[in-house]
Amino acid sequence: ISTGTDVSLSSYDEDQGEAPCVPIGMAGFAAIVAYGLYKLKSRGNTKMSVHLIHVRVAAEGFVVGAMTPDMGSSMYKEFWAKPKS
Template sequence: MSSNTGISLSSYDEAGIQTHQKSSRVPIRIAGCAAVVAFGLYKLKSRGDTKMSVHLVHMRVAARGFVVGAMTVGMVYSMFRE
């Protein structure tokens, strides 16, 4: 019984390096998420006489803008990398 999986040692090392590079970005993403949540809570506290519904609409638009911007930056980065 031959158990040839087709995975060479060199491809495993590259995959391990790539996995490490991806996992090293996780703390940065968590810190970014925490910063956005902290900013939202700060704006909620200091919203003045703005209605809650208007404030939530503004925050939703800002969150969507952040997501679209992050996706655009990621796509441009991957295009230039290739």
């Protein structure tokens, strides 16, 4: 059902393409998880649950680290670099 109102999201533009942080974050996440699973047998006397939590936190941290510069750039362009009109 259309209400006739035009909804515009200024920060979303379909012509922009995909941000480079997305494939970098996905690749890093997959690499860290693969490495963590590879090292699962040689974890020493660490419990499996603790090892898996460390792998998860490292993978999530990489994704957040990959997204931060892109989000900072977007915020700068949206709020501080706008031409004054």
